[in-house]
Amino acid sequence: MVAEEVLSILKKDFDLPVETKVADEDSLFRLLVPIVHRMLDREFERLLQICYRIDIGEEKLKKILHESPPENMAEELTRAMIDRQVQKIEIRKKYSK
Numbered sequence: 351m352v353a354e355e356v357l358s359i360l361k362k363d364f365d366l367p368v369e370t371k372v373a374d375e376d377s378l379f380r381l382l383v384p385i386v387h388r389m390l391d392r393e394f395e396r397l398l399q400i401c402y403r404i405d406i407g408e409e410k411l412k413k414i415l416h417e418s419p420p421e422n423m424a425e426e427l428t429r430a431m432i433d434r435q436v437q438k439i440e441i442r443k444k445y446s447k
Contacts, residue, residue: 352375352436352439353372353374353378354371355439356378356432357370359435360382360431364382364400378432379425379428379429379432382428382431382432383424383425384424386428386431390423390427398411400431401427404431404435405434405438406427406431407434410430411430414426414427414430
């Protein structure tokens with residue numbers, strides 16, 4: 351399941367407990383949004399480091415941070431992180447064959 355793979359990659363970045371589980375991508379999204387929201391307010395530099403490590407892309411990150419309404423920023427950043435991790439997993443699977 352892709353959501354579990356993404357979660358296992360992101361657990362370390364977000365200091366999530368090892369036993370954290372998700373059923374699907376939607377539950378992963380719901381788990382991460384409040385964490386990202388809190389980090390936007392309290393740990394912005396760390397959040398930026400995570401975004402760069404995940405490799406969201408500078409242009410996409412700037413667009414979200416500068417053009418998104420503040421109330422949607424956490425959701426858009428979370429979606430970008432999940433989408434990028436899914437993309438990386440799919441690329442790895444494609445080229446590992």
